[in-house]
Amino acid sequence: MNNGNEYEIKYKVLNLPNRVSFVPCGRIAVQKPNFLLMQAKIRREDALHYHAKGRPGKIQVVPTKEYDTQMDLSLAYSPGVAEPCLEIAKNPEDVYKYTAKGNLVAVISNGTAVLGLGDIGPEASKPVMEGKGLLFKIYADIDVFDIELNTKDVDEFVRTVKILEPTFGGVNLEDIKAPECFEIERRLREEMDIPVMHDDQHGTAIISAAALLNALELVNKKIEDIRIVVSGAGASAISCTKLYKALGVRADMIDMFDSKGHINQNRTDLDDMKKEFVSPRAYASLADAMVNADLFLGLSKANLVSQDMVRSMASDPMVFAMANPDPEITYPDAIAARPDVIMATGRSDYPNQVNNVLGFPYIFRGALDIRAREINEEMKLAAVRALADLTKKPVPDIVNLAYNTTNLAFGREYIIPKPVDPRLLTTVAPAVAKAAMDSGIAKFQITDWDAYATQLEKRLGQDNQISRVLINKARKDPKRVIFADAENVQVLRAAQQIRDEGIATPILLGDANKIQPIIEINQLDLEGIQIIDPKSPEQAKNMERFSELFFQKRQRKGVSRMEANKSMYYRNYFGAMMVETGEADALISGLTRNYPDTIRPALQIIGTEPGISKVAGMYMLLTRRGPVFLADTTVNFNPSVEDLVEITLLTAKAVENFNIKPRIALVTYSNFGSARDGEDAQKMSKAVQYLQKNHPDLIVDGEIQAHLAFDTALLRENYPFSKLAEDGANVLIFPNLSASNIAYNLLKEVGEYEAIGPVLLGIRKPVHVLQLGSSVREIVNMVAIAVVEAQMKIR
Numbered sequence: 001m002n003n004g005n006e007y008e009i010k011y012k013v014l015n016l017p018n019r020v021s022f023v024p025c026g027r028i029a030v031q032k033p034n035f036l037l038m039q040a041k042i043r044r045e046d047a048l049h050y051h052a053k054g055r056p057g058k059i060q061v062v063p064t065k066e067y068d069t070q071m072d073l074s075l076a077y078s079p080g081v082a083e084p085c086l087e088i089a090k091n092p093e094d095v096y097k098y099t100a101k102g103n104l105v106a107v108i109s110n111g112t113a114v115l116g117l118g119d120i121g122p123e124a125s126k127p128v129m130e131g132k133g134l135l136f137k138i139y140a141d142i143d144v145f146d147i148e149l150n151t152k153d154v155d156e157f158v159r160t161v162k163i164l165e166p167t168f169g170g171v172n173l174e175d176i177k178a179p180e181c182f183e184i185e186r187r188l189r190e191e192m193d194i195p196v197m198h199d200d201q202h203g204t205a206i207i208s209a210a211a212l213l214n215a216l217e218l219v220n221k222k223i224e225d226i227r228i229v230v231s232g233a234g235a236s237a238i239s240c241t242k243l244y245k246a247l248g249v250r251a252d253m254i255d256m257f258d259s260k261g262h263i264n265q266n267r268t269d270l271d272d273m274k275k276e277f278v279s280p281r282a283y284a285s286l287a288d289a290m291v292n293a294d295l296f297l298g299l300s301k302a303n304l305v306s307q308d309m310v311r312s313m314a315s316d317p318m319v320f321a322m323a324n325p326d327p328e329i330t331y332p333d334a335i336a337a338r339p340d341v342i343m344a345t346g347r348s349d350y351p352n353q354v355n356n357v358l359g360f361p362y363i364f365r366g367a368l369d370i371r372a373r374e375i376n377e378e379m380k381l382a383a384v385r386a387l388a389d390l391t392k393k394p395v396p397d398i399v400n401l402a403y404n405t406t407n408l409a410f411g412r413e414y415i416i417p418k419p420v421d422p423r424l425l426t427t428v429a430p431a432v433a434k435a436a437m438d439s440g441i442a443k444f445q446i447t448d449w450d451a452y453a454t455q456l457e458k459r460l461g462q463d464n465q466i467s468r469v470l471i472n473k474a475r476k477d478p479k480r481v482i483f484a485d486a487e488n489v490q491v492l493r494a495a496q497q498i499r500d501e502g503i504a505t506p507i508l509l510g511d512a513n514k515i516q517p518i519i520e521i522n523q524l525d526l527e528g529i530q531i532i533d534p535k536s537p538e539q540a541k542n543m544e545r546f547s548e549l550f551f552q553k554r555q556r557k558g559v560s561r562m563e564a565n566k567s568m569y570y571r572n573y574f575g576a577m578m579v580e581t582g583e584a585d586a587l588i589s590g591l592t593r594n595y596p597d598t599i600r601p602a603l604q605i606i607g608t609e610p611g612i613s614k615v616a617g618m619y620m621l622l623t624r625r626g627p628v629f630l631a632d633t634t635v636n637f638n639p640s641v642e643d644l645v646e647i648t649l650l651t652a653k654a655v656e657n658f659n660i661k662p663r664i665a666l667v668t669y670s671n672f673g674s675a676r677d678g679e680d681a682q683k684m685s686k687a688v689q690y691l692q693k694n695h696p697d698l699i700v701d702g703e704i705q706a707h708l709a710f711d712t713a714l715l716r717e718n719y720p721f722s723k724l725a726e727d728g729a730n731v732l733i734f735p736n737l738s739a740s741n742i743a744y745n746l747l748k749e750v751g752e753y754e755a756i757g758p759v760l761l762g763i764r765k766p767v768h769v770l771q772l773g774s775s776v777r778e779i780v781n782m783v784a785i786a787v788v789e790a791q792m793k794i795r
Helices: 044-052 070-076 082-090 092-098 122-140 154-162 180-191 199-219 235-247 286-290 307-311 331-337 360-369 377-391 397-402 424-438 449-460 465-476 489-500 512-521 537-554 561-567 571-580 595-605 641-656 679-694 712-718 737-750 776-794
Strands: 006-010 020-024 039-043 059-063 104-109 143-148 170-173 196-198 228-231 254-258 295-298 318-321 342-345 479-483 504-509 530-532 586-589 616-623 626-631 663-667 699-704 731-733 754-761 767-769
Touching: 039 044, 044 489, 059 122, 082 092, 104 122, 122 143, 122 360, 122 424, 154 180, 170 180, 170 199, 170 360, 180 196, 180 199, 180 235, 196 199, 196 360, 199 235, 199 318, 199 342, 199 360, 199 377, 228 235, 228 286, 235 254, 235 295, 235 377, 254 286, 286 307, 307 331, 331 342, 360 377, 360 424, 360 449, 377 424, 397 465, 424 449, 465 616, 465 776, 479 489, 479 571, 479 776, 489 504, 489 512, 489 776, 504 571, 504 776, 537 561, 537 571, 537 595, 571 586, 571 595, 586 776, 595 767, 616 641, 616 737, 626 641, 626 737, 641 663, 641 679, 641 731, 641 754, 663 679, 679 699, 754 767, 754 776, 767 776
Parallel strands: 104 143, 104 170, 170 196, 228 254, 228 295, 295 318, 318 342, 479 504, 479 586, 504 530, 586 767, 626 731, 663 699, 663 731
Antiparallel strands: 006 039, 020 059, 616 626, 616 754
């Protein structure tokens, strides 16, 4: 996996009864390849910087109860803490009522089988275990302690985990080598009264089994009739095959290969796990076994399967090539060999990714919520069927948006759900919980399943979902993006990231003699990225051409030929002209220049969209309730009623482009005429009247105070007629620039929300202005928005 200084790695909350919870320090985890959402070349320096920056690591503990006063502290600790202690002593099950146990999972490893790195030891495995904890949190709101044990002795490992049972609601075993992992999991399941699962064994099994059920339906084959060939006999391969047997695959129709060949009756070197899969046949090679096979299951190593081997398989073959990072045969090669093949891999850049993140967060969520005594076969099978059934349902818009399509539907290239599907938590967790209850291992019974689904939706949150979707969509069709502030280390870091992740093709404007030292000092790799200096002799012809075009556009608006020539020496003018002439698709600027100096060239050269007289700035705040959009935050100082109408319509259109239904509140200090003496309240009211009359399909209301736009209970009680009474607002339109800018900055800093913006609305082609001091992450998000916008405008 290590290739010089690069690694092939695959990428992709707090209403609890206790006092502490656990939150990711970052948003993306460096994790096991078959878990993750994106694929990119990760440089050693980037990976180390990601884990070391700020607070080291990826998770932290935060309080969930008040702690500001002496009374708070007395309740949290002595003497108040004695009361829940006494209650738990009387009834040990009350530990779930008064502590974090019911939402706390231990991720435990001894570091003997870490990723593709092998036995690297417990300390070295800790970043992976923290990453697993991060995934638990962002996908299912489960808190995690990662525990790395310095032992290879099975008895010592089992005893250590067992005596930790009072602390945890569940145990996720991770990266433990075979065959010890089988014995450790078996004994802990038997001896502990909380759910225990070794995800390396069962995660891939559950996800691939769902894919198998759907593939069989598509090719009209019965599971009891198919013959399967398995390449690999490790923990995951054995678990997959066992689960397939539980679903109906016949034992005599399985041919498994380990590193020494076919597992058959002639082998005398088999352990107990492999003996279960002794075949009545004997094959000299994998190629021989694959003749007329219905399913190939690969969990071994890359490039073991040839096109001829795929051609030899039965009609409508199923090839699940899941070696990581590279499969036993690539998707293009398999499709070229057999157009009728149904193919699944562990890779995100091919259809049908078998991704463990589709399983473990939701399985543990369901198990914790009914206090399961174990994770049994019934729960695993319930997860399999829930995933299979979800694939056949209409796909949400946000999933289509993420994959740059409008018609993702059940078929040969979509046999398992996508990791970004927000329905996974509310589909898989209830199925798992119900199976536990039906099989008699639940200590808590759910009676109101609708209320449970609502609870899960609240846990899910949507704070970073839109960001992931935007980046995924941008990567489907990257565009050329100009950076006008290239002599800045943050911009250069962002340019490297967007190039490496395939988000966009960066073009840097600046002096290469100034940019190169910054690259070297910060050990960046920007090889191959184009650097353009408008003042250089090489750009003389472009300068002349751009100056003439600018003069033709502005000659009757006070710009002389000399001024046109001079303007092109400024990067914002030069970059805007590159976008206007089609030599680039978007412009990002503003980090080291003030806002008017950035948007003025765009307005003069590119202009506004047809029918638009005003431009506006919009910020997106990523919150637990979902994205909240604020406008106008950057351009119009004191908009008129007409301006407010246009700003509202521009913002609504932008929100709809994210596949989000805008629910718009025009906010001020008054509620529906309660204090309408001032100019702000009056103009907001008039703007609402116009919008409701002329755009009746738009969900818009006001004038209204900002807090009331979100408090639907209070709104229904006092103003039940409001269009926002049902779901509240997700768009706030402000009466002036001062109010909006203050609100945005307060929410961002005090509320600690991640912000994307300002997004410039109304420009004919994508031009966006960075906030002073923007982080690399904020720059990358802005680039993703610019790319997605360019994708839509170019159509």
